[in-house]
Amino acid sequence: MKRKLLLLLCISISFLVVAQKPNVIIIYADDLGYGDLSCYGATKIHTPNLDKLAKQGIRFTNAHSTSATCTPSRYALMTGQYPWRRTGTNILPGDAALIVPTNKITLPKVFKQAGYQTAIVGKWHLGLGDQIEKNWNSEIKPGPNETGFDYAFIFPATADRVPTVFIENHQVVGLDTTDPIQVDYHKKIGNDPTGAEHPELLKMKASPNHGHNNTIVNGIGRIGFMSGGNTARWTDEEMPLTFLEKAKTFIDVSKSKPFFLFYALTEPHVPRMPSTMFKGKSGLGFRGDAILQLDWSVGEIMKQVKAAGIEKNTIIIFSSDNGPVLDDGYVDGAVTELNGHKPNGPLRGGKYSALEAGARIPFIIKWPGKHLSKTSDALICQIDLLTTFASLLNVSINDSIATDSENMLKVLKGNSKTGRTLLVKQGGALSIIKDGFKYIEPNNGPPNTGTLLTNIETGNSPEPQLFDLKKDIAEKNNLAQQYPDKVKELKDLLEKIKRNKQ
Numbered sequence: 180m181k182r183k184l185l186l187l188l189c190i191s192i193s194f195l196v197v198a199q200k201p202n203v204i205i206i207y208a209d210d211l212g213y214g215d216l217s218c219y220g221a222t223k224i225h226t227p228n229l230d231k232l233a234k235q236g237i238r239f240t241n242a243h244s245t246s247a248t249c250t251p252s253r254y255a256l257m258t259g260q261y262p263w264r265r266t267g268t269n270i271l272p273g274d275a276a277l278i279v280p281t282n283k284i285t286l287p288k289v290f291k292q293a294g295y296q297t298a299i300v301g302k303w304h305l306g307l308g309d310q311i312e313k314n315w316n317s318e319i320k321p322g323p324n325e326t327g328f329d330y331a332f333i334f335p336a337t338a339d340r341v342p343t344v345f346i347e348n349h350q351v352v353g354l355d356t357t358d359p360i361q362v363d364y365h366k367k368i369g370n371d372p373t374g375a376e377h378p379e380l381l382k383m384k385a386s387p388n389h390g391h392n393n394t395i396v397n398g399i400g401r402i403g404f405m406s407g408g409n410t411a412r413w414t415d416e417e418m419p420l421t422f423l424e425k426a427k428t429f430i431d432v433s434k435s436k437p438f439f440l441f442y443a444l445t446e447p448h449v450p451r452m453p454s455t456m457f458k459g460k461s462g463l464g465f466r467g468d469a470i471l472q473l474d475w476s477v478g479e480i481m482k483q484v485k486a487a488g489i490e491k492n493t494i495i496i497f498s499s500d501n502g503p504v505l506d507d508g509y510v511d512g513a514v515t516e517l518n519g520h521k522p523n524g525p526l527r528g529g530k531y532s533a534l535e536a537g538a539r540i541p542f543i544i545k546w547p548g549k550h551l552s553k554t555s556d557a558l559i560c561q562i563d564l565l566t567t568f569a570s571l572l573n574v575s576i577n578d579s580i581a582t583d584s585e586n587m588l589k590v591l592k593g594n595s596k597t598g599r600t601l602l603v604k605q606g607g608a609l610s611i612i613k614d615g616f617k618y619i620e621p622n623n624g625p626p627n628t629g630t631l632l633t634n635i636e637t638g639n640s641p642e643p644q645l646f647d648l649k650k651d652i653a654e655k656n657n658l659a660q661q662y663p664d665k666v667k668e669l670k671d672l673l674e675k676i677k678r679n680k681q
């Protein structure tokens with residue numbers, strides 16, 4: 180009798196576990212390339228935690244962000260709308276106004292509608308407030324809280340843009356009101372030294388011809404000017420660890436109810452300033468060290484999930500907002516200590532580029548209860564997460580601009596390898612991928628971001644370009660002359676998609 184009761188109890192507990200909505204954690208790296216992880220073929224750097232995640236889940240080889248830079252990729256992830264449909268979605272300054280609509284469904288709102296606790300911890304870069312001129316010393320809104328996150332612990336833009344402070348919900352953290360923050364992106368403000376005036380004060384030099392020569396914070400020249408807020412300014416070496424602690428705490432306090440955590444890492448974006456634990460550990464300069472730090476953070480999150488007893492009910496997704504760049508404006512050893520490492524793996528181009536390394540990114544998903552160790556070459560895009568999770572959670576997304584977002588539930592669960600039929604991507608130029616062919620529309624921009632700057636092939640060409648990605652993933656052979664019909668088909672299709680205004 181006792182046995183039967185026990186069995187019944189076990190069955191009902193496992194039923195409860197299965198029936199409970201899964202927690203979802205998206206870990207989103209900044210500027211991590213397709214070739215930067217050992218599970219994606221890197222040999223000069225080892226990323227054991229992400230390798231483990233890939234072993235337990237599905238590693239996608241044909242996954243993309245919408246864009247080759249940060250703001251547009253994040254805008255698309257949040258809204259499900261191609262960012263190029265909307266002006267003002269390119270890389271934002273640190274004082275920009277919020278660009279995500281507050282009256283439309285967003286990825287976190289999908290989860291909220293399904294009864295989840297939602298949080299963002301990390302990089303935001305989608306603007307704050309209604310306008311550029313804002314008071315950083317009082318409530319700053321609208322922002323992440325108004326676009327679907329119950330809890331937000333962020334920095335406003337990028338690690339190389341002022342203001343270099345944390346914002347928790349609507350307030351700058353640790354602010355001394357007698358030392359108010361002021362921010363300006365056009366002229367110097369206050370008395371803090373700038374990198375242009377005082378290069379001798381820099382602990383990490385800015386690259387020549389680059390914009391990192393405004394206010395110096397923590398010995399690093401930033402983009403933009405700020406004054407005040409001295410007690411609130413972060414230390415670069417500690418900032419990612421602060422994010423990690425906040426993310427772990429959120430997991431711990433939310434473990435008994437379904438939650439969605441968007442953990443947006445800053446690594447390996449510039450300025451790369453790894454903590455002491457990782458400084459010099461990779462042998463590849465600070466960029467490599469930042470990747471080790473990122474991998475370790477992923478491991479810490481996995482441990483926390485396990486310790487909270489929610490491993491069997493938590494989906495973990497790992498990806499990156501855009502492809503890799505070595506010299507993105509600081510002399511940090513990324514170029515000189517590369518040691519043969521290939522951040523873009525077999526791909527051509529990099530961050531900013533319409534070529535594949537611009538927006539084909541690592542994408543790993545671990546689905547609860549499964550142990551898959553699969554790879555998938557299905558064509559998917561981060562923009563699809565909104566519709567996919569809406570489908571999983573039965574959330575209706577009527578009031579939506581998410582019409583570019585497709586349901587990839589079967590693919591993400593590993594039950595199907597049929598992904599999208601087509602995808603439009605954004606580097607400098609737009610491109611479209613369909614049936615393994617990629618067409619890059621003609622563009623008169625420069626073919627390279629500049630040998631004195633980031634030195635990346637942009638994919639710009641005044642001529643149409645057509646690549647057969649199935650045979651030529653490195654985009655070496657332009658087949659446009661050979662297949663004019665294919666060029667016309669893809670060009671017309673791209674025009675049609677552009678016209679489908681929303």
Ligand code: NG6
Nearest residue numbers: 248249250270337339389390507508
């Ligand atoms: C560029 C910066 C670069 C980096 C990038 C944003 C210059 C010349 N370059 O404008 O250093 O901050 O913006 O990167 O200032 S992203 O990953 O957030 O899109």
Ligand code: CA
Nearest residue numbers: 209210249500
């Ligand atoms: Ca980025």
